[in-house]
Amino acid sequence: MAGERSRGVTPSDSEHTSFDTSVAHVARVYNYWLGGKDNFAADRAAGEQAIKAFPNIVLSARANRAFLARVVRFLAQEAGIRQFLDIGTGIPSANNTHEVAQSAAPESRVVYVDNDPVVLAHARALLASDPKGATDYIDADLRDPQQIMAGAARLLDFGRPVAVMLMAILQHIDDEDDPYQIVATLLSGLPPGSYLALSHPAKDIDAESMAKMADTLNRTMAEKVTFRDRPAVARFFNGLELVEPGMVQASKWRPASEAEAASPAALWAGVARKSR
Numbered sequence: 001m002a003g004e005r006s007r008g009v010t011p012s013d014s015e016h017t018s019f020d021t022s023v024a025h026v027a028r029v030y031n032y033w034l035g036g037k038d039n040f041a042a043d044r045a046a047g048e049q050a051i052k053a054f055p056n057i058v059l060s061a062r063a064n065r066a067f068l069a070r071v072v073r074f075l076a077q078e079a080g081i082r083q084f085l086d087i088g089t090g091i092p093s094a095n096n097t098h099e100v101a102q103s104a105a106p107e108s109r110v111v112y113v114d115n116d117p118v119v120l121a122h123a124r125a126l127l128a129s130d131p132k133g134a135t136d137y138i139d140a141d142l143r144d145p146q147q148i149m150a151g152a153a154r155l156l157d158f159g160r161p162v163a164v165m166l167m168a169i170l171q172h173i174d175d176e177d178d179p180y181q182i183v184a185t186l187l188s189g190l191p192p193g194s195y196l197a198l199s200h201p202a203k204d205i206d207a208e209s210m211a212k213m214a215d216t217l218n219r220t221m222a223e224k225v226t227f228r229d230r231p232a233v234a235r236f237f238n239g240l241e242l243v244e245p246g247m248v249q250a251s252k253w254r255p256a257s258e259a260e261a262a263s264p265a266a267l268w269a270g271v272a273r274k275s276r
């Protein structure tokens, strides 16, 4: 059940959410790749077609979740971060941001943001905060960063550092929607000592298969994808200080084991600090 200080979407809101199951959506396709049960026939069909194009997508999705957990642990334990803004949350899975953050620092506050009604329907699980901390959920689109920041201000104190997490979401923002400006807008409202953590499907790792998968997903899924190469993903960190080991393949970012490091993750990933 939601902790005392959890806010945002109430269970009655989420219970009345309806959604179209005939078209594949990324939150549910990703849930299928992760072995979850919150997906429908169209999502499974799209997920399977993508697996045919790029068989490592399942390992890649898992490596991305493992990266997310390592990053949140690093931010809470080593960087002293107590406020998290997790945009493109996805359907709850193992090691959700508030669980990892609050296991290291129970007072952590986490605001989740997603624009998918299925994720909204699961908001209750995301709002299950440790009573010492707090969680919130905002039903919003990343293309409207001002709305996100206004909503996040209900729970987060922008006078203190915040970690903005953009895990496997920026590929859904076309170049025409200027994803770099969106990221800059999010960070501009935050004080020095804040962090940007992101992962992004790579156009230049396993390039041929990734191009095939992008074509497949763009035919089958409601949300379109733009995979980006190393320099294009690195640009998101302009003006920030990357922490060690810099921007790397997601599985190579501070792996907990050799097996984790060996995962064929087709994502660029990194964590950077805003110093001024």
Ligand SMILES: C[S@@+](CC[C@H](N)C(=O)[O-])C[C@H]1O[C@@H](n2cnc3c(N)ncnc32)[C@H](O)[C@@H]1O
Residues within 6 Å of the ligand: 026, 027, 030, 064, 065, 068, 087, 088, 089, 090, 091, 113, 114, 115, 116, 119, 140, 141, 142, 143, 166, 167, 168, 169, 172, 223
């Ligand atoms: C591939 S999943 C990643 C989930 C999670 N961040 C992770 O890394 O495990 C992408 C998520 O971003 C959400 N999403 C896609 N485009 C979005 C947008 N424009 N605004 C908000 N959320 C979006 C989807 O609904 C989905 O839940």
